[in-house]
Amino acid sequence: MLLSRTLNSYLMRHRTKINLLVCLSSGNANKSFALVGFSASAPPRVKEDIIDQRKKHLRLLEEIKQHDLPWAIGNCAEAETFAHMDSIGRQLPVAVNDLHGMIAVTLTLDLKDQSPVGPCAQCSELIYKLQSQLSCAIFNLAPVKGDNGEP
Numbered sequence: 001m002l003l004s005r006t007l008n009s010y011l012m013r014h015r016t017k018i019n020l021l022v023c024l025s026s027g028n029a030n031k032s033f034a035l036v037g038f039s040a041s042a043p044p045r046v047k048e049d050i051i052d053q054r055k056k057h058l059r060l061l062e063e064i065k066q067h068d069l070p071w072a073i074g075n076c077a078e079a080e081t082f083a084h085m086d087s088i089g090r091q092l093p094v095a096v097n098d099l100h101g102m103i104a105v106t107l108t109l110d111l112k113d114q115s116p117v118g119p120c121a122q123c124s125e126l127i128y129k130l131q132s133q134l135s136c137a138i139f140n141l142a143p144v145k146g147d148n149g150e151p
């Protein structure tokens with residue numbers, strides 16, 4: 001079993017999701033970075049601190065719309081990993097004639113049952129804006145669900 005019973009009961013209570021982000025260099029196929037991040041599952045004050053920190057590291061979060069979703073912008077697991085994309089992009093060699101300096105692949109799983117979760121409307125907007133801002137291509141490996149998923 002992947003998760004211990006203690007961790008599993010925590011995850012059932014807090015509905016935590018994990019995001020895997022892999023960034024590949026367009027200039028050198030052997031250069032890549034992989035990161036994992038979690039949704040901000042914590043007591044309210046701690047959660048606010050986590051989200052504030054994410055907004056400081058990823059200023060683009062301030063431009064993302066609420067999309068009528070019940071969770072705070074920056075709560076999703078994607079907000080934690082995507083905050084590192086700019087600094088990763090600066091460390092990767094870029095092909096001179098390539099359209100994108102970096103290629104990123106992202107996958108979010110619900111840790112409750114390890115099922116893939118597509119990006120919510122907030123994260124979809126974030127992906128769209130990040131692709132433009134960082135001149136990179138971001139491929140999402142999980143389908144977008146009709147109910148916009150949950151953080």
Ligand SMILES: [Zn+2]
Pocket residue numbers: 076077078119120121122123124150151
């Ligand atoms: Zn999201």
